Amino acid sequence: MHLKMFVLSASAVALWLAPLTALDKKVSWHKAVQGVSLCAGIACAVKAGSIAYKLSEDAEIEVIKERAITADVIDEISVSTYVSQQQRQQEAELMLASPGLDVEAGRKSLEAMYDNDLQDSASTSDNPDYLVYLEVRKSMEESKSATWIIENILKMGGRKFADGKAKLETLLQQFEREQK
Amino acid sequence: MKAMYLVNYFVAGCIASSFLGWIASLHPMATRAIAFLLAAVAVAWVMCWLLDYSLSQLLKISVSQLQALLVSVLAVLLIGLGVFVCT
Numbered sequence: 001m002h003l004k005m006f007v008l009s010a011s012a013v014a015l016w017l018a019p020l021t022a023l024d025k026k027v028s029w030h031k032a033v034q035g036v037s038l039c040a041g042i043a044c045a046v047k048a049g050s051i052a053y054k055l056s057e058d059a060e061i062e063v064i065k066e067r068a069i070t071a072d073v074i075d076e077i078s079v080s081t082y083v084s085q086q087q088r089q090q091e092a093e094l095m096l097a098s099p100g101l102d103v104e105a106g107r108k109s110l111e112a113m114y115d116n117d118l119q120d121s122a123s124t125s126d127n128p129d130y131l132v133y134l135e136v137r138k139s140m141e142e143s144k145s146a147t148w149i150i151e152n153i154l155k156m157g158g159r160k161f162a163d164g165k166a167k168l169e170t171l172l173q174q175f176e177r178e179q180k
Numbered sequence: 181m182k183a184m185y186l187v188n189y190f191v192a193g194c195i196a197s198s199f200l201g202w203i204a205s206l207h208p209m210a211t212r213a214i215a216f217l218l219a220a221v222a223v224a225w226v227m228c229w230l231l232d233y234s235l236s237q238l239l240k241i242s243v244s245q246l247q248a249l250l251v252s253v254l255a256v257l258l259i260g261l262g263v264f265v266c267t
Contacts, residue, residue, distance in 0.1 A: 009188055016195045020267040031206065038199040042192055049188035056181035 001055060008048035015041035133175045191258060197260025225250060
């Protein structure tokens with residue numbers, strides 16, 4: 001459609017100017033050719049103008065359609081937002097009205113606890129003290145004394161013995177609690 | 181695309197005024213007839229300028245649009261007849 005319009009516009013200008021400028025006036029039929037070409041030029045220009053008018057109207061309709069689609073999408077989003085807000089408000093009102101039947105909050109708290117447990121179990125194996133704890137446990141199963149463990153595994157003999165004893169207790173408490 | 185539509189109708193007007201010049205060149209009687217037609221158009225053009233506010237209300241367009249239309253009619257006539265006379 002665009003190509004047709006441009007071709008018609010160009011041919012209208014050519015049919016207007018070419019016979020007037022290029023045609024030899026000594027030729028007997030130059031007047032007739034001028035008249036025919038001017039009539040054809042008018043027809044081409046009017047046809048090109050009507051095509052351009054139709055195209056401009058189509059473009060305007062497309063713009064209006066795009067605006068309508070955008071408005072629909074915005075309306076849909078705002079409606080869904082409003083509905084979800086209403087639902088939340090209703091849930092909150094129900095929870096406030098019946099605190100004994102707070103199933104959703106219980107479910108959420110259980111989920112949170114479960115997530116924390118998972119994180120703890122994941123973090124236990126990543127802890128560098130966990131290997132030391134395993135060695136301590138192995139030594140305890142072999143009936144080694146606490147003094148031996150502090151001196152040989154924790155490497156905290158002599159002046160650091162008191163600190164080593166505290167560290168041993170801390171290790172045992174920490175990992176045994178997590179294993180429970 | 182609206183510009184193309186306006187340009188095409190402008191070119192059509194130019195060719196039409198060249199066509200009037202071509203008709204005028206065919207016979208002395210036709211020349212007189214076209215001269216009379218052009219004189220009538222000139223009178224109407226001036227009247228439109230004088231009555232632009234009333235005409236804009238009648239045609240339901242703004243005054244600036246009517247003035248643009250009148251200027252473009254003058255340009256169309258001048259360009260079309262000028263091209264025909266100069267060639």
